[in-house]
Amino acid sequence: MATILVVEDxxxxxxxTCARLKPYYTVTEAENGEEALKLLDQMHIDLIIADIQMPVMNGYDMVKEMRESGIQIPVIMLTAMHTFDDKRTGFASGTDDYMIKPIDYEELLWRIKALLRRANIVSQxxxxxxxxxxxxxxxxVRKEGTITELAKKEFDLLFKLLSYPGMIFTKSQLLDEIWGYDTNSDETTIKxxxxRLRNKFADCTEFEIITIRGLGYKAEIYEK
Incomplete structure (x- = not known):
């Protein structure tokens, strides 16, 4: 079970917040950024949920110090501030996600799950x-002992879509990110x-690549 640190004065x-998370995760807590940094030296933390305005050390400074120390634990900022400059400052400090108070805890659980999944993809x-x-x-791609080998671009395309299930990627986005900005390929290449991927995984029930007409593609994951 993942361990989440809630930092809130x-x-x-x-x-x-801790009570809402405890049915799903191991939860520990800190009252400010300085206390949180000390806990990071003492125990394993998978994700941090932090307020911004706190005494001793605020959320921005906490995340900035983490990133400068090479600590890449995902961080979700919870704050009452909601201006563009506030968000820009938060993301510039190294924050991964941002939610405005009052918190919708169901949405928070979705965001936690998504960030933990992406962190696991990056590490492994x-x-x-x-x-x-x-x-x-x-x-x-391995399924029950059967291995399907893919060409590099096919694999990169599938990996990209499945890394962000439900997110729509335009054809131009996929071309730029997988083939490169200076590619001579066009949108026909994506199609x-x-x-090819659909043909190779036609019998797959775990995921599906969906065409969003006029926009691009997304992957849907079907959990059993």
Missing amino acids: DKHTRLL RKIIIGDITLDSAAYT THIN
Whole structure:
């Protein structure tokens, strides 16, 4: 079970947030950024949820110090501030996600799940969906002992889509990110590779690549 650190100086908000998370995660808490940094030296933390305006050390400074020290634990900022400059400052400090108070705790749980999943993908260079494992070190897709080898661009395309399930990517985005900005390929190339992937995984029930007409493509994951 993942361990989440809640950093919040308001006791009521801190206790409420911890209570909402405890059915799903191991939860620990801190009252300010300085206390949180000390805890990071003492125990393993998978994700941090932090307020911005706190005494002793605020959320911005906490995240900045983490990133400068090479600590890449995902951080979600919870704050009452909502101007563009506030968000820009938060992301510039190294924050991964940003939610405005009052918190919708159901949405917070979705965001936590997504960030933990992405952090796991980055660290292991693998995506695991049910019985399927995408291994970026070997450019293979394994299911129940059966290995499907993909061309590099096919694998990169599938890995990109499955890393962000439900997110729509335009054809130009996929061309730029996978083929490069200076590629001579066009959007027909994307369509060709999508069709190849669909053919190779036609019997797959764990995921589906969906065409969003006029926009691009997205992957949907079907958890059993």
